[in-house]
């Protein structure tokens with residue numbers, strides 16, 4: 590399911606600690622999908638709160654852990670121009686992402702009867718765009734500017750299925766962090 594940004598001009602600015610507290614409350618309710626989507630659509634976190642923790646790499650998009658509990662993890666990802674994730678699955682877990690800076694493109698796939706992914710749709714995601722929960726997709730920075738996204742995974746997501754569309758192979762990818770923001774853990 591993809592959910593586009595709501596046209597709400599004045600989003601409520603929240604501190605990261607406030608967002609983390611809210612997510613713990615959502616955890617007690619097993620992460621209600623519509624409520625969380627609405628939460629991300631109607632709030633924002635000033636990037637000034639996390640800019641000092643984030644960095645870009647010329648080699649790959651980077652993953653920065655903000656908070657991790659047994660129920661969920663919250664990350665920022667930094668995308669240099671042209672960088673993209675592999676085609677990957679979320680294996681039924683609940684996840685959301687919101688674009689915080691720049692623009693990203695989401696390419697959604699569906700699996701055929703014989704488990705081969707085929708391209709289904711492409712979404713352009715500008716600042717404030719909320720996507721989730723997702724099934725199989727890739728995310729890419731197709732622009733010439735840097736982009737930053739915020740991700741919620743409920744539960745924490747250490748391994749995912751990665752699809753090689755050309756060879757039609759599926760493999761497991763271990764996910765790692767490029768930094769851990771200990772102030773919020």
Ligand SMILES: [Fe+2]
Pocket residue numbers: 677679723726
């Ligand atoms: Fe994803």
